[in-house]
Amino acid sequence: MIRSLRVRLMLAAFVLALLFMLALLPALQKAFSLALQESIEKRLASDVTTLISAARIENNRLEMPELLPDEKFNLPDSRLLGYIYDREGNLVWRSRATAEENINYTPRYDGRGSEFARIHQGNGEEFFVYDVEVKLLGGKSAAFSIVALQPVREYKQTLDGLREKLYLGFSAALLVLLLLLWAGLTWSLRSLRQLSVELDDVESGARDGLSGEHPRELLRLTHSLNRLLRSEREQRGRYRDSLDDLAHSLKTPLAVLQGVSESMAQRREDREQARVLQAQIERMSQQIDYQLQRASLRKSGLVRHRVQLQPLLDSLCSTLAKVYRDKTVHVSFAVPAGAVVPMEQGALLELLGNLLENAYRLCLAQVRISLLTHNGSLELCIEDDGPGVPPDQRERILQRGERLDRQYPGQGIGLAVVKDIIDSYDATLTLDDSPLGGAAFRIRFPFE
Template sequence: MRARLARVRRRAGFSLRLRLMLGAAALAVLFMLALLPVLQRAFVFALEQSIEKRLASDASTLISAARIVDGRLTMPDKLPDEEFDNLEARQLGFIYDSEGTLIWQSHSSRDENVDYTPRYDGGRHDFSRAWAQSGREFFVYDVEIDLLRGQAAAYSVITMQPVSDYQSMHDGFMRQLYLWLAVALLVLLGLLWFGLTWGFRGLRRLTAELDQVEAGERNALSEEHPRELLRLTGSLNRLLESERQQRERYRHSLDDLAHSLKTPLSVLQGVSENLAGRSANPEQAQILQRQIERMSQQIGYQLQRASLRKSGLVRHRARLAPLLDLLCEALDKVYRDKRVRVERVFDAQLEVPIEQGALLELLGNLLENAYRLCLGSIRVSAIEQAGFCELSVEDDGPGVPVDQRARILQRGERLDTQHEGQGIGTAVVKDIIESFGGELLLEDSGLGGAAFRVRLPRS
């Protein structure tokens, strides 16, 4: 059960802003991953268009240098573009006739055997790729001409350039693209976090006001919240007011009940005492007195049990040291013959997560039992740990037999019916602790007697 509650708390403590941020970050990453191939294709398309224009310009250079002499195509020994004349150049040039026969090639293409044969089909131009026997890939621009300087002509003018010339440009662009997309993603996430932080100001203000309500510092939530939260704050205010009114009515009803029962019980008590003094059967009068006393105890127990309940929304905290001083001062007078020494092992500023009246009743019952049963020493200790506060009351008395502890701490058991003289104090203590979501443990004390340990959740 504790492990399940811990898991629920961990899930409940997971920030809504963080959840939205993680969702937005996941969508942003998916968007960037989807955008990456689109940008890559756009760059490749633009690059190929630039290469096509460059090769078309080179083809125009070859066409402008060509001549028709006696019906045959002739090319000058020296071309305007030196790239075609340099053996180590990367720019290749070819001219084919309409039958697909190579009739001219540039000096730069002497050492390259490219697997490409044009088809003269009357088309205008074609941009494609081809592979050379050396394994290199080339961009190919093929343009067909029908007229050359006013004379009929049927040739395919082809220019080529290695793909590897642009690979470094492509790789550099991709590196820059990855870098800028990563920077853009970080900037976007930062803006998202800032936007969510700004947008959640209303929720943080509402959380702060709820903390103040739980701490008892304010009675209701304000109306200075975003419109989307006003219905929630209104419902919480109505719930707070309804709980406050119900609690007041409950207290008033209990006070009226206690007052209405006090007088009849006092009258019955007086009658029983008169009967005990004059009756010929004193045993019957004693039975009547015990039953009246039992009724008084049960009424007191039920009133205490009903009134000391945890509030549904308000989170109470009470300082331990002042209440312990008050109780010890009263009990020292009652048990002055014992001269009880009370050892305190806790921080003087420690606060127990429980309503002050409930803590006074709980601690009073435990201390009264300890004072009555101890030999002379009592130890009150308290520590705060992760998730709970533990309060212990120990004594050096006879303790509680191990075989009786389970029955004492079992829900519904009453010590007044199990052990004479114990009264109903421990039953009240257990009910108070359970109403605040805590637990009561009974162990052996290092002082030699019993140790009652109370564990209360901190929230």
């Protein structure tokens, strides 16, 4: 499928121009043929006039001079053929050029005056014939058919030459037309290229909307896109505000419940109920955090983000090194300088925070982070030398609330948040065994 609009238009223009020229060629060839035949007829009529002016009647006999005014009739190798027949169709005179010709022609002395025709000979030869009936010669009564002939092959050679030139001319004209069309389309599509550049700027965050400096036919599209962009920004702003309000409104009731559970825990008979209450409060808090993160990190539909990876990794690893200061963790990087990831910064920070926290918590001493291209996609890999994930458990731990490690508190929503973020960016998450001995979390982003 052809995806270029310019190529589509050029192909359509080429096909239409070619069809037009193919339809025009026969008409032009016919016009050239008729014009050439008309020219031949006029020339043969002129030759017949030459013969008539040279003919004389003496004693009721036709007399022709030895040398005619038109010397072409006098040359034996000339292709100008002249004949004179009487009323009964008997040949009474022929030009010198007819000495080697044996033409089978019978004039029609039927009162038509003159006739231009095309005759065929038994040997396949064709001739144009101009036949004039003459009743007076030099003021004396006469009855003759004066005929001038010309071989058709000369006409065909001329027509073939004209046709060849016509084909060459049309080919050159078609090439010039296509070049002009390409230049015209390039100029006409500049507005679409400008629109594409502005859309790239919008996606990269360099501008907030499209300008109004576009052709009238595109203004409705640009206005609609600007309305959509404004609506999206306003909706995302309202969404964030609502989420912030929800988080603040839930924080106080949860704090009150936490205080009640701590008071209950001080009474021996209520410790079991307090433990259950605290566990449920923690579960509620984590579930609220999960739902807020899941909603607020949804990818924008129109704005395409690019975030440098290494600064985020440095910040997160510095923070986690302080959290796990009792464990010596060596972190190695295989990230190209200036490498970017096609995600919003908040979403990428949440994703890396969960995966690196798991790696720091479960590793023995090593964590490796790499970014590379693989099979037409961008792959981010986080590995550790911990216990790894059994193959039969890898699908389960990505589900919300599922955990393999029970030594630490939590509800197992970290990887579920990671999975939701990855899904919202059309990426994929796979779990493999790492050469370090533990788990390898591989995130693949499609190239945009």
